[in-house]
Amino acid sequence: MTTRGLDLAARVAALDEAVEAAVGRLPAVDLEPARRALIHARERLALSPDHTVVALAGSTGSGKSSLLNAIAGEQIAETGVRRPTTGFPAAAVWGADGAAELLDWLGVDERRHLAGPAAEAATGLVLIDLPDHDSVVVEHRVRAERLLERVDLFVWVADPQKYADAALHERYLQPLATHADVVVLALNQVDRLTPAERDRCVADLRRLAAEDGLAGGTVLAVSATTGEGLDELRELLRQAASRRVAATARLVADIRAEAAQIAAACGEGVPPRIRRAARDELVTAFETAAGVGVVVDAVRRSAARRARAATGWPPTRWLARFRPDPLRRLHLDGVPERPELTRSSLPGPGAAGRAQAGNAVREYTATATAGVPQVWSLAARARARAAAATLPDALDQAVTGTRLDAERVPLWWRAVGAIQWVLLAALAAGLLWLAGLVLLTYFRLPEPTTPVWFGLPAPTVLALGGAAAGILLALGARLTGTWGARRKAARARSRLRAAVGQVADERLVRPVSEEMRALERCRAASRLAAL
Template identity: 60%
Template sequence: MSPTLAQRADALAAALDAAGDRLPSTVTDAPRALLTRVRERAGLSAEHTVVALAGATGSGKSSLLNALAGADLAGTGVRRPTTSHPSAVVVGSPPGGGDPGPLLDWLEVARRHAVAAGPGLPAGLVLLDLPDHDSVVVEHRERADRLVARADLLVWVVDPQKYADAALHEGYLRGLAGRDDVVVLVLNQADRLGPAERDAVLADLARLAAADGLPRARVLAASARTGDGVDALRDLVRVAAERRESTTRRFGADLRAAAREVADACGTTASRRPRAVVADGLVDALAAAAGVPTVVDAVRRSAVRRAGAHIGWPPVRWL
């Protein structure tokens, strides 16, 4: 059985404590901030799944959110950036209860809309419309960055003109490498392209995502204006909300990545042994954070069985 999210967080915290001040703050600050986020999220409603629609100026995030919700809830317009503050659409009340208020307070989302659950939108779903990540206003970018780090499932909305923009790939997607399960790339405004052009852009977008470390990220085309592809995206979001696994997958991947970064900073490679003073518990804790002990134990048992079959005392070996 793989380690739980709490076990991973405890193991990473033990590793950071074992390292003490031997690692620079540039290495430990981000993991410690992550641990705070994980523990704060764990104390909030587990019945709600937070799906964030992120993207650049003019990509159509707000229009796509309105199409998903089936109502004109998020403001749209020609003035850019349109979304200066995040807004949330809270769908129904989940069967297990759970007040979304504290969760939205933690996300720092003041603009909230409540809609009834339906066949396409299950209760417990929280849709966020994020500010533009490439906004010229620093505060807008900071709000978007904070929510990107806290959302359970990230839907990146791109358009045919800027889908390959370095601000997206270098600034965000590469930092999400290994989180394929909780990253979706949506080519919005696909109605502006012919069928051949759309397929070519989708293929190139998938290629860029693989180069960013997201080879299994889901890529699809949609049009908020015509409705094409909206049902497919709604189904994907619905499944994520009904399974309620996105939170664990998102933060579990974050913890594994942080554990690897700390381990790399310790020099735990075959050619570079860690200092003895750091090795006392640090390596074990990092391995636990990354889920290594389960694999190691399975390999050990398998090796013992094979060795006994080959060189054991014949009567015992036969038994």
């Protein structure tokens, strides 16, 4: 009997990790056997590691009780012709005491401690005569099956008449296919057979055991009446008790069997890495659903409006103030202190936008879960659907919480605005000068000498030059403001895409990735435990 590869503690830890990763993904009913195996392993390891528990299991009339008495050399279990013969388990304990807590955990009340040189040679052996597994009394079968889940080594006692019984092989032996190291098949009552019949029965039992997956199990021919094969069986039990590996081997077999079941549910293929293009398509669809295009256009128009208001020709500049600020109309003219409590006035996504976002969610989830078992894919899709239900509010909060325009006024706006006022002052001065000259002429008063600039009277140059320069400067500033507004819109789009991408990562990419990481963790841990 060997434990193969990892020690038991490492296997228990690995299976525990696999179960933890599978919670909420694999059906609870599929994880329950693994949980029981873990509980059983921990409980058994905490109880008397110096004892090896061996169960004599078999059908009614197979001679289990007689075999126990023959091995022990004492009358431990009652034998008789009344059926069922064994209704309650009885235990023989070799060597000093110390197995009381273990037997209490097993639920064995009838126990006998053996002493003497023969008992000392097999110190630590606990041999239990189980109730008949085919008993017509339900309570007897329940006791037997409960003990079968907890013992360290199985000795299946079969008689020449029932060793090929389908119920024995299908219900009890085949489920132990992964436990060949801790299974012994004892063909009892061979004294009733001729040597040729005995050899045929033993060969046939080996064949059936191999078909059950127990090709590595030990098959013995024994007789509680004549003592045939008992020395070999006693030596096998003595070695199991002295080496103290049967308990570990049984627990390892249990852990490996349950881990193999979970590993099978995790599938063979490795999920592909999520394509970058799939996430980009997802974010683009979310931008449409969040109304990013509308916001970016509003940023452009708002920035252009502010530029005109700051740099336009003063006599017409005030007209721009009558036009509503596009960002203010959307309640996006600032970053609120608590975006989660603020809502924009953006129109909700239309049917096309909602369909695009829904398709993107499904497409992304399908890409991320390609090649994984359906049960894990369904778990990922369930989380994606749950996340999709909260997307509208999350996207709106992402938009309202994004800084869309610079709060600092550009220096060139201030400079152009100051120049415009100087030019307006020149215009006003020229007009006032001209008006003064007109009044002097009207009242026939002597006119002062008027300077000539560039071949024209100075007031005319001031009036015309101030107006022309102001208008030309306003036109140039408008073109520059339009270019700047486009740059601000481009920066706003970049920030909004980042904010929407963060929502996509938090609400969809991360949950789906967590499911895939849980699958990989479950697969790796279960395969490690099943080695």
